[in-house]
Amino acid sequence: MKGIRQLAEHLDISIGTVSRALNGKPDVNEETRKRVLAAAEELGYVANQSGRSLRQGTTNVIGLMIESSKETIEDSDNFFLGLTSGLQSVLARHKLDLIMLPCPTDEDPYEYLKRMVARRVVDAMIISATQRVDKRIDLLSKAKIPFVSLGRSLSSGNSSWIDLDFDGVANSAVDRLVAHGHRRIAIAAPSNEINLGYIFLDGYRRALERHGIAYDPSLVIRVKTSEQGGYQAGHELLQIDNRPTAVILIYELMAIGLYRRLTEAGVIPGHDLAVIGFREEPRAKFLQPALTCFRMSLHDLGVELAETLLATMPAYSHFYPDSERNMIWPLKLIPGESDSFHLMAAE
Amino acid sequence: MKGIRQLAEHLDISIGTVSRALNGKPDVNEETRKRVLAAAEELGYVANQSGRSLRQGTTNVIGLMIESSKETIEDSDNFFLGLTSGLQSVLARHKLDLIMLPCPTDEDPYEYLKRMVARRVVDAMIISATQRVDKRIDLLSKAKIPFVSLGRSLSSGNSSWIDLDFDGVANSAVDRLVAHGHRRIAIAAPSNEINLGYIFLDGYRRALERHGIAYDPSLVIRVKTSEQGGYQAGHELLQIDNRPTAVILIYELMAIGLYRRLTEAGVIPGHDLAVIGFREEPRAKFLQPALTCFRMSLHDLGVELAETLLATMPAYSHFYPDSERNMIWPLKLIPGESDSFHLMAAE
DNA sequence: ACGCGTCCCGTAAACGTTTACGATCCTATG
DNA sequence: CATAGGATCGTAAACGTTTACGGGACGCGT
Incomplete structure (x- = not known):
């Protein structure tokens, strides 16, 4: 299966109608829509992402940028993977896919992000490990790429963030x-x-x-x-x-x-x-x-991140009208024994 | 900066020449190439990935598929992140980017991969957690997507794999x-x-x-x-x-x-x-x-995976002529004390 | 019979890039 | 001088989609 053209020829329908049928647009007979969907399923047709992105200027992909320094990569944990579950549960509702963008340890995170942004490979981004002043935030703002940062920053301005408490x-x-x-x-x-x-x-x-x-x-x-x-x-x-x-x-x-x-x-x-x-x-x-x-809960944090992000995207913001742009994420104390031995007053 | 057209107009050069200059093709004066590169740098132009992909049928992106079940996500470790360092060190040499594709826990890995493949979002794939018989291997083979699997399978045929020993x-x-x-x-x-x-x-x-x-x-x-x-x-x-x-x-x-x-x-x-x-x-x-x-060494394993993968890609295989398509990855025993107490013969 | 609106569909342009092909100019060579 | 050929560049087609636009068919009311 090559493209939509072959699918159209196979159905003996115009290429435009096929596209409309697949994307749930109006102006297409319910009967022919059924036929188109059936044929697409049968022939295993899925729209080429490049063609679609080029035309609509949108990729339907959300990027999660991952930083891990050379020193901490050995110890780095399941934090991001834990996040994906919550993120995807929300993004899937809008047919958005999540990809993780691991910044190479020997590349400057700012330069890496710049490359990714310029190549227009994602519609929006989630960044983390936010620095005190973080050039990435200016970059994304100027490029008008919707984003949310895990961690506020002095550079945050009125951009969206969620910060652990x-x-x-x-x-x-x-x-x-x-x-x-x-x-x-x-x-x-x-x-x-x-x-x-x-x-x-x-x-x-x-x-x-x-x-x-x-x-x-x-x-x-x-x-x-x-x-x-x-x-x-x-x-x-x-x-x-x-x-x-x-x-x-x-x-x-x-x-x-x-x-x-x-x-x-x-x-x-x-x-x-x-x-x-x-x-x-x-x-x-x-x-x-x-x-x-x-x-x-990493899952819940992922959910919150995704909703906050979508709220900043014009195409989806109406789904999340009363979503906070900024938020302090609460943590719950779990008492153990590592601090519970009472001290004698030393003096 | 919109696209290559604006860049061309700004330089008062044709759009074709600009493209050739940027991509290091011949048939372009060394002097004008300098000018083009300088202007691109100055205006911050980076080629739109969708346009390029659409034309060349290639994305310059390698995908690393990640599976983590609901049960193990909490315990899941830094395995994949540890791999990326080695992978990227090789891929960067060929200007290839790595993205991680986390399969949602509630989606069938096969269906997920199928979607990703059909959308043509990556040029090649690395899959892991290979099953005894793994439909994903047939899928990738049929779709003619170069891939290497971490773990051999009964379905492997003559596809590339690296398996831990x-x-x-x-x-x-x-x-x-x-x-x-x-x-x-x-x-x-x-x-x-x-x-x-x-x-x-x-x-x-x-x-x-x-x-x-x-x-x-x-x-x-x-x-x-x-x-x-x-x-x-x-x-x-x-x-x-x-x-x-x-x-x-x-x-x-x-x-x-x-x-x-x-x-x-x-x-x-x-x-x-x-x-x-x-x-x-x-x-x-x-x-x-x-x-x-x-x-x-996760890093070294990443390097080997990348080289094995590139060896299966026609455009890069000549860089790795004598790369093995299959390989058993050796492990080194680290003696501890958890097994070193000698037993009295029990009987 | 005529006009009008609705429903459905086909046509073609546009997105940004790469690249095959042809055009131009210049130099060297006979 | 004529011509071949290399160097450099411009032109336009092509990649696979989506979508604005227009048109045909049909029904309904006047």
């Missing part, structure tokens, strides 16, 4: 640790320019202030968001004099490395050092003591 | 366990129709035979390849009367669940029950005792 996470974590008697609380934040690192630290700082605890910069550890980074964090924690009694991790896989380093040094996690991590991961279930952490 | 893995594992004195060796295989499960079991069976150990079907446990499945496997292991003294797992994440179930029952992994897993995963590093398992 890292402010809330930091606050609950500090509250909980303080309630358990901790006063010296360390925090492991990412070493790159990702914006959620800043939000996380801000929340941490303001929470301390709320509890009348002085902010101590030496308790802020900047490491990679990986198991390796967790190990490194543990290492640095042990060096601090007047060692903190608790630590908050921005990424749960770090807990594995942290536990490892602590255990090596004879420091018992949860007993000698309280630990709270983000986010709940099935594969960290094994940790002893069980990690206190925050839960979120 | 599960036969070798099963054999080494059995050899090692027998050398440690084990005679009753269980095996946890996947419950679906994925072909590597069969190969794994075959290898296991032949290895037993080689050692003069009778094959006992009750020692074959079929579970999902997830942490949950590992737990289930542990559960079933404990039910077997005349309990086996060792178990081989087809997937390393299963070890986490297995350890959990064993510990619950007071059975010490590595001591009361020897364990060998596939494949090495950074996140299973924490397990105590350390898991004996098999290592492979």
Whole structure:
């Protein structure tokens, strides 16, 4: 089966009518529409995407850009795959397909995105790992490509975003640790320019202030968001004099490395050092003591992302009239035992 | 910047010459080529992919199909993301882009692939999770879409594939366990129709035979390849009367669940029950005792996949003249402690 | 009989690119 | 000088769709 022309000839109908029949347009007899659909099914005809895109200027494809640095690719998790399920459940309703665009580790994400945008291979984009100031946002805005970013940015302007509630996470974590008697609380934040690192630290700082605890910069550890980074964090924690009694991790896989380093040094996690991590991961279930952490549904987040995105696309926005353009995605605290040993007042 | 026409007008050159200049064709003055390239860079012109695809019948995009069932998506790992790095390093040399095509969990993989193929959105495909008999292979062959499958199949015919050496893995594992004195060796295989499960079991069976150990079907446990499945496997292991003294797992994440179930029952992994897993995963590093398992480089596998694929594509095959169409990908044994406690002869 | 509207269908242009072909100019060679 | 041939460029067709437009057939009311 070559194209619509062969299909039309086979049916002895004009090519225009066949197209209208297939696309559910009016001005076509219900009877002939049946014939056309049957023949298409029988001959296995599916419209060539290039031809269609060229004519309509639309691809019916949504892109999910994926970044994974050389350092974290080994530890990188099922985050994006977890998202796809929710995304697709919404996109499928509009006959939109999702493709993932993995940015090569040795290419600049901005340049990569620029290429993809210029080639007009997707109608809209979802980007993540949003930086504090992110050129990609300006790029997409100027190119008038609808998009939503997972993570707000200083560059966001009035574009759409959904951000994980890292402010809330930091606050609950500090509250909980303080309630358990901790006063010296360390925090492991990412070493790159990702914006959620800043939000996380801000929340941490303001929470301390709320509890009348002085902010101590030496308790802020900047490491990679990986198991390796967790190990490194543990290492640095042990060096601090007047060692903190608790630590908050921005990424749960770090807990594995942290536990490892602590255990090596004879420091018992949860007993000698309280630990709270983000986010709940099935594969960290094994940790002893069980990690206190925050839960979120990747599927639901995917659904929300898709709806927010569609709301920004003129052709689909009427389906989602009252969709928020911006939103803070809530996390739920899952109490474990890694922070529940009460401390004797040290002084 | 709209299209090549505007670029041509801006340069006051014909549209054909511009196209030739951009694509490095002959019959264009070196001087004007410079001008064209400069102007394209300045105005940010990039060829529209749809137009190009339509004309040349080629998209310059390679698809990596991703399957993840509802059950395993939570546990699914960085396998595909790990592959992309190697894939892209090769594809980039030929200006080919990689996209990942995640099959929705509620859609039949065959139908999904059929849609993607018919829409002509990629030039070639990489498929994985190959089934014992896999209709996708016939589909791609008939559609004359170059492809390589990760995992051979009974349907493979003379198509290209790379298969992980599960036969070798099963054999080494059995050899090692027998050398440690084990005679009753269980095996946890996947419950679906994925072909590597069969190969794994075959290898296991032949290895037993080689050692003069009778094959006992009750020692074959079929579970999902997830942490949950590992737990289930542990559960079933404990039910077997005349309990086996060792178990081989087809997937390393299963070890986490297995350890959990064993510990619950007071059975010490590595001591009361020897364990060998596939494949090495950074996140299973924490397990105590350390898991004996098999290592492979995802990056290198990606490289090999890309080269094998390109070798099947007429336009690129001359770059890879002596590339094997089929290949067994070797794994390296990483000794841990989970199988190294020597047993007293039980009888 | 005439006009008008509705239903259905065919015709052809347009989307942006690549490429076969032919045209022009210039140089070298006899 | 005539001509061959190389270098460079312009022209136009083609890829597979969608869709604006117009036209024929038919029914209905006047």
